[in-house]
Amino acid sequence: MKNYRIIVEYDGSRYDGWQKQGNTDQTIQGKIEHVLERMSGNHIEVHGSGRTDAGVHAVNQVANFHIDTDKKEQELLVYLNHYLPEDIRVKALNQVPERFHSRLNAVEKTYLYRIEMGEKSQVFERKYIYGLHKNLDVEAMGRAAAFLCGEHDFKSFCSNSKMKKSTVRTLKNIKFQKEDSRLFIRFTGNGFLYNMVRILMGTLIEVGLKERSPEEMTGILHALDRKEAGYTVPPEGLFLECVSYK
Incomplete structure (x- = not known):
């Protein structure tokens, strides 16, 4: 074989x-x-x-x-x-090699989330971008992201409340790229929990809309409670962009 x-x-x-x-x-x-x-x-x-x-x-x-x-x-x-x-x-x-396993040998993954902040999404992109149609304070979102990076227990950002395995993960960085009315956010880490990226994104959007302060991220992490984090953004804006191996 x-x-x-x-x-x-x-x-x-x-x-x-x-x-x-x-x-x-x-x-x-x-x-x-x-x-x-x-x-x-x-x-x-x-x-x-x-x-x-x-x-x-x-x-x-x-x-x-x-x-x-x-x-x-x-x-x-x-x-x-x-x-x-x-x-x-x-x-x-x-x-x-025989022992290579795509999941077990992966050391890092990057997910991309795409947001349209303008009045209406481009017709041929509407299935591949979240039509938020609201302006975001990207600088505030960046400050919030800094609290989330590093090794933390991300239980508050996991939809699976019955998960028995460790919910500790290392989020290496969160990078923001703005192009006209579109915002691209990349999450890189050693692993992600169920819906983790989409909940992180929803929480950061709430910061960008002035509904939360960046400093609240520490309290959300420590709460270990999904109810404390933001909403789960729609799936259409999310892409698995890169998987890294040793």
Whole structure:
């Protein structure tokens, strides 16, 4: 059995997230596994670097799978892209060591969130940007972000209240980039909890709208209570942008 790593981009608009589920066949993982099983005739499990939620997109999702095939790398890449839906594309494929695991070996991830602050979103971008349509105080948001960076218990920023594993994560940085009426925010860290980026973003937006002060971030972290943080922003503005390995 050979172990292959793939880099995938997808439009998550019509999917129920990355992870295969028993009640739907509309998942990214499920679509890729279906094509590989069609080719090999065997059950193939695809491991993703992380589980993107329903409606969330990816520019560079990393995944790996083990398969017994005589096809060369380029032939396997062409086969996948031929049978995958048009909104899922394998950008690269290569054989990796047997023990490589896309999730367990990942050391850092970057998520991008896109916001439209102007009166109306551009028509061809509306599925890939959050139409907030309100001006934000980016300087205040930057000051709030500084309180959130570093190693913290991010339980207040997790939607899974029954999570038993550690909710401590290291948020390396939060970077802001403004282009005309659009605001791009990048979150880089060693791992993210369920809905963590979307809750962080909602909380920072409330700071940008003067509904919270930047200094409140410390209290929210210490509360370890989801009710203390801001709202969960919609998924369409969120992209998994980069996954880093040693």
